[in-house]
Amino acid sequence: MTIDLADPPTGARSGPLFGVPGSRERIDTPALVLDLDAVELNLAAMAEIARAAGVALRPHAKTHKSTALAKRQIAAGAIGICCATLDEAEVMVAAGLPGVLITSPLVTAGKIARLMDLLDRTDDVMVVADDAGNVAALDAAAGARGKTLGVLVDLDLGQRRTGVAGVAEGIRLAREIASWKALRFRGVQAYAGHLQHVATRAEREALARAAQARVAALVAELRAEGLAPAIVTGVGTGTHAIDSEGPFTELQVGSYVVMDAEYGAVEHAPGASWPFRPALFVAVAVTSANAPGQVTTDGGTKAFALNGPLPTVVAGPLAGAAYAFAGDEHGRLVLPAGVAPPPLGTVIECTVPHCDPTVALHDAYHCVRGDRLVDVWPIDARGRRVPVPPG
Amino acid sequence: MTIDLADPPTGARSGPLFGVPGSRERIDTPALVLDLDAVELNLAAMAEIARAAGVALRPHAKTHKSTALAKRQIAAGAIGICCATLDEAEVMVAAGLPGVLITSPLVTAGKIARLMDLLDRTDDVMVVADDAGNVAALDAAAGARGKTLGVLVDLDLGQRRTGVAGVAEGIRLAREIASWKALRFRGVQAYAGHLQHVATRAEREALARAAQARVAALVAELRAEGLAPAIVTGVGTGTHAIDSEGPFTELQVGSYVVMDAEYGAVEHAPGASWPFRPALFVAVAVTSANAPGQVTTDGGTKAFALNGPLPTVVAGPLAGAAYAFAGDEHGRLVLPAGVAPPPLGTVIECTVPHCDPTVALHDAYHCVRGDRLVDVWPIDARGRRVPVPPG
Numbered sequence: 001m002t003i004d005l006a007d008p009p010t011g012a013r014s015g016p017l018f019g020v021p022g023s024r025e026r027i028d029t030p031a032l033v034l035d036l037d038a039v040e041l042n043l044a045a046m047a048e049i050a051r052a053a054g055v056a057l058r059p060h061a062k063t064h065k066s067t068a069l070a071k072r073q074i075a076a077g078a079i080g081i082c083c084a085t086l087d088e089a090e091v092m093v094a095a096g097l098p099g100v101l102i103t104s105p106l107v108t109a110g111k112i113a114r115l116m117d118l119l120d121r122t123d124d125v126m127v128v129a130d131d132a133g134n135v136a137a138l139d140a141a142a143g144a145r146g147k148t149l150g151v152l153v154d155l156d157l158g159q160r161r162t163g164v165a166g167v168a169e170g171i172r173l174a175r176e177i178a179s180w181k182a183l184r185f186r187g188v189q190a191y192a193g194h195l196q197h198v199a200t201r202a203e204r205e206a207l208a209r210a211a212q213a214r215v216a217a218l219v220a221e222l223r224a225e226g227l228a229p230a231i232v233t234g235v236g237t238g239t240h241a242i243d244s245e246g247p248f249t250e251l252q253v254g255s256y257v258v259m260d261a262e263y264g265a266v267e268h269a270p271g272a273s274w275p276f277r278p279a280l281f282v283a284v285a286v287t288s289a290n291a292p293g294q295v296t297t298d299g300g301t302k303a304f305a306l307n308g309p310l311p312t313v314v315a316g317p318l319a320g321a322a323y324a325f326a327g328d329e330h331g332r333l334v335l336p337a338g339v340a341p342p343p344l345g346t347v348i349e350c351t352v353p354h355c356d357p358t359v360a361l362h363d364a365y366h367c368v369r370g371d372r373l374v375d376v377w378p379i380d381a382r383g384r385r386v387p388v389p390p391g
Numbered sequence: 392m393t394i395d396l397a398d399p400p401t402g403a404r405s406g407p408l409f410g411v412p413g414s415r416e417r418i419d420t421p422a423l424v425l426d427l428d429a430v431e432l433n434l435a436a437m438a439e440i441a442r443a444a445g446v447a448l449r450p451h452a453k454t455h456k457s458t459a460l461a462k463r464q465i466a467a468g469a470i471g472i473c474c475a476t477l478d479e480a481e482v483m484v485a486a487g488l489p490g491v492l493i494t495s496p497l498v499t500a501g502k503i504a505r506l507m508d509l510l511d512r513t514d515d516v517m518v519v520a521d522d523a524g525n526v527a528a529l530d531a532a533a534g535a536r537g538k539t540l541g542v543l544v545d546l547d548l549g550q551r552r553t554g555v556a557g558v559a560e561g562i563r564l565a566r567e568i569a570s571w572k573a574l575r576f577r578g579v580q581a582y583a584g585h586l587q588h589v590a591t592r593a594e595r596e597a598l599a600r601a602a603q604a605r606v607a608a609l610v611a612e613l614r615a616e617g618l619a620p621a622i623v624t625g626v627g628t629g630t631h632a633i634d635s636e637g638p639f640t641e642l643q644v645g646s647y648v649v650m651d652a653e654y655g656a657v658e659h660a661p662g663a664s665w666p667f668r669p670a671l672f673v674a675v676a677v678t679s680a681n682a683p684g685q686v687t688t689d690g691g692t693k694a695f696a697l698n699g700p701l702p703t704v705v706a707g708p709l710a711g712a713a714y715a716f717a718g719d720e721h722g723r724l725v726l727p728a729g730v731a732p733p734p735l736g737t738v739i740e741c742t743v744p745h746c747d748p749t750v751a752l753h754d755a756y757h758c759v760r761g762d763r764l765v766d767v768w769p770i771d772a773r774g775r776r777v778p779v780p781p782g
Contacts, residue, residue: 028501031775062720084720085689104689104720105678107735110419130679131735160682161717169681193718287496288521290560291551298476298495302751306697307716325698326552327584328747329453329475329495344498344522356719360693360752363774383754384422 023373025347027366029285030303032358033349034365036374038279039069039257043076045275046240046256051077053244058101058233060254061088063356065381066365067095069257074098082233082252083381086111086118091381093122101233102127103189103252105154105162107134112141119147126150126231128189130164132176139180150186151177152231155218157192157211170218174227187231188222190215191252196238201267208239212246219247237276238266260355262308281314281349282358283366284331289341297331297348299323302361304331308353315349317342323350414764416738418757420676421694423749424740425756427765429670430460430648434467436666437631437647442468444635449473449492449624451645454747456772457756458486460648465489473624473643474772477502477509482772484513492624493518494580494643496545496553498525503532510538517541517622519580521555523567530571541577542568543622546609548583548602561609565618578622579613581606582643587629592658599630603637610638628667629657651746653699672705672740673749674757675722680732688722688739690714693752695722699744706740708733714741 017023027033050057059073062084070081070092080099083089089100106115106127118125119142129135129151142149153173156163164170170188177185192211198204215232222229235243237255244251255263258280268274284299304311304325311323311331317339326332333348335341342348352358360382367375408414418424441448450464453475461472461483471490474480480491497506497518509516510533520526520542533540544564547554555561561579568576583602589595606623613620626634628646635642646654649671659665675690695702695716702714702722708730717723724739726732733739743749751773758766 026499026501028775029499105735107678108417108420108676108738109736110417130681134735156681159717160685161687161721161723162679163681165681285499287498288553290521290547290554290556294551296552301696301698301748305692307692326550328745328751330552332552344496344525345500347499354719357692360719384419 017373019372019374022371024368024371027283027347027373029283029347030299031283031366032362032364033281033283034258034367034377035279035281036367036369038277039072042257042259042276042279043072046253047076049240049244049275050251055244055248056250058082058099058250058252059257060084060103060252061092061381063254063359064257065359065379066377067092067097067380068365068377070097071095073257079250080124082254086114087384088381089125090114090118093118093125095380098124100125101152101252103191105129105131105134107131107137112137115149116141116145116147119149120145123148126152126186128152128154128162129173129177130154130156130162132173135173135176135180135183139182142182148182148184150184152187152189152233153177153185155188155190155215157190157195157214157234159192159194161193163190167214167218167221171221171225174222175225178227185227185229187229187233187249188215188218190218190232190234191236192234192239193236196236197262197266198238199266201269204239205242208242208246212243216247237263241269255355258352258355258359260308260352260358261311262354264351265309278351280352280355280359282311282352283347283349286342286344286346286348287330289344294332294334295341296326297333298329299331299350300328301325302328304350304352305354305357305361307357309351311350311353313348313350318348408764410763410765413762415759415762418674418738418764420674420738421690422674422757423753423755424672424674425649425758425768426670426672427758427760429668430463433648433650433667433670434463437644438467440631440635440666441642446635446639447641449490449641449643450648451475451494451643452479452483452772454645454750455648456750456770457768458483458488458771459756459768461486461488464648470641471515473645477505478775479772480516481505481509484509484516486771489515491516492543492643494582496520496522496525498522498528503528506540507532507536507538510540511536514539517543517577519543519545519553520564520568521545521547521553523564526564526567526571526574530573533573539573539575541575543578543580543624544568544576546579546581546606548581548586548605548625550583550585552584554581558605558609558612562612562616565613566616569618576618576620578620578624578640579606579609581609581623581625582627583625583630584627587627588653588657589629590657592660595630596633599633599637603634607638628654632660646746649743649746649750651699651743651749652702653745655742656700669742671743671746671750673702673743674738674740677733677735677737677739678721680735685723685725686732687717688724689720690722690741691719692716693719695741695743696745696748696752698748700742702741702744704739704741709739
């Protein structure tokens with residue numbers, strides 16, 4: 001399968017601003033700004049980490065929800081794309097992305113029917129499961145279409161979110177999957193979402209090693225049963241350096257490609273900064289300056305996710321100034337001592353609290369290189385494709 | 392101007408589920424559920440409150456971002472629609488909604504150019520301003536198009552968000568507006584967003600009366616200057632009962648049409664509940680049930696806004712159960728003592744923390760009556776229409 005990376009994801013590169021020096025400061029706000037130089041550095045850095053560790057990359061599209069970014073991840077060597085939702089998977093498959101793994105169980109009749117529609121379009125899609133009844137339903141649906149569906153056992157690593165509770169349950173479910181005619185047992189997913197933001201490396205590493213031992217135990221027992229997993233997937237940006245040495249055959253890292261303030265507050269390694277640069281910002285404009293010591297912007301809680309550190313200003317005279325929300329459509333910047341209010345209309349870029357849900361608030365990436373706006377990419381895997389259930 | 396209310400907003404009423412008993416429990420999740428019976432009750436209640444008080448209604452579309460709901464507000468007697476953003480206004484005008492008032496200053500060159508494009512389509516659009524330079528820019532732009540733009544002075548009532556700081560500044564800006572050839576001074580906006588959720592009626596009323604005095608002072612001075620404001624607008628759902636007795640000629644209430652948990656926690660009046668019923672819910676499905684005492688759902692921080700009380704389950708065996716977020720795509724419901732986990736795939740409806748930003752996370756309303764799904768309305772004023780600035 002080949003992907004034409006020259007194919008512009010939107011074609012929205014025409015217009016008087018594109019490529020013009022200073023156009024970055026004229027982006028219509030509030031807007032997501034994506035620094036393509038930083039993205040490319042991050043893509044290359046993670047690819048090299050995976051290569052050196054001898055593990056594969058299947059990056060998570062829940063972070064960026066963009067076929068344009070997913071295509072660049074594939075071009076940088078990734079073997080496929082993870083999706084948190086069926087909606088994301090439908091968009092990725094429609095755009096020709098290979099190796100789509102849906103990392104949440106799909107359990108409703110409506111979603112299983114849509115998954116079968118996806119399977120009609122490509123056999124290159126897999127899903128995780130953590131329940132024997134769900135596995136039976138998946139088999140019945142795939143069998144009725146004359147298809148074979150790849151299924152991974154989802155193992156809980158202590159987050160108590162999805163996944164079978166332990167190794168014994170994992171073996172049992174793997175046997176179930178392997179026993180059904182229309183399913184193919186593909187391996188194990190074990191994602192420790194609760195460990196990714198543990199602040200110190202030492203504590204995060206100790207917890208991640210304990211989680212690895214649990215994964216390794218399941219893998220060993222599966223092998224002993226003749227159910228050797230082809231895929232052992234998991235791992236986020238926070239534990240990538242630890243888990244790339246573990247039992248995983250591939251990493252489903254997401255945030256590394258754009259980074260955010262939440263990861264910025266986490267220690268990568270003693271004395272070492274992250275090998276990834278912040279590539280994502282929220283641009284807001286100053287809209288009012290009548291109250292002393294502050295200005296108002298057009299970015300509120302509909303432009304920034306609330307889970308994560310408060311935004312701060314990235315550059316310029318207000319660099320480091322703290323942001324506060326002043327409602328759903330407004331923000332407030334307290335001016336540092338001695339700093340005059342910038343003129344109305346001034347565009348200011350801010351850090352991103354938590355990248356995934358901030359991206360999900362927006363419809364497009366405004367792609368920049370240096371001070372130039374060079375492209376606009378739709379966040380095309382955002383939102384819902386099929387609001388009406390199939391029946 | 393007439394609006395064809397028979398015109399289906401989406402036409403998405405076909406499909407096997409529509410109108411079928413029990414179809415409400417088969418809505419594809421996570422999803423916004425809109426109870427049309429409650430909406431109609433809320434529309435009628437606010438219309439009656441305004442009628443009895445002798446004030447007009449220009450409800451705020453920032454809450455619902457839906458031309459379908461805006462049309463129903465007009466049909467219930469509203470004289471127009473407020474919009475927080477230019478994007479919302481563009482969608483409302485394109486759908487034929489009358490009397491659009493943009494309640495935030497538009498200050499960038501790009502937005503002013505788009506506002507002029509809107510003015511080319513209808514002269515029935517107004518904007519607020521709080522800055523003399525902005526007013527001059529609006530005049531220059533409107534004059535260049537040979538148009539007249541209606542402008543209101545935005546008065547700050549202590550929120551320090553937008554608005555001129557005081558009565559003297561308000562008079563000065565009104566004179567500025569009246570002095571420009573291509574502008575028409577239309578009146579005053581004074582919105583006390585910071586008072587809407589003051590928990591007790593007594594405290595909220597005292598603060599709202601003080602704010603009213605400030606508005607009344609500006610109105611009186613404007614009249615004395617020969618600049619009598621045709622419009623005095625402001626007021627949210629929280630102060631509607633107090634402010635409908637004040638100096639306002641119209642109310643720009645938003646939340647009343649759907650309500651939310653945040654307003655549910657506010658005292659309407661001593662011993663009296665709100666005259667509006669909760670009409671909006673988030674439906675999630677149970678996706679995993681392996682951890683004792685809890686189940687996992689498919690609704691996380693991409694389905695619920697975080698500013699407001701945590702969601703709770705609305706009905707059924709889990710009624711009142713507390714919700715916790717378990718990531719961006721997952722939620723966690725702690726089972727009440729003695730309650731067995733519901734089957735995987737069970738759809739559960741939850742309260743909405745804060746309606747406006749929760750709506751902005753979704754793409755459609757799943758409209759129900761009783762236990763039936765009867766329509767799907769797009770949240771068509773959500774998101775950005777023009778990601779690429781005009782230059």
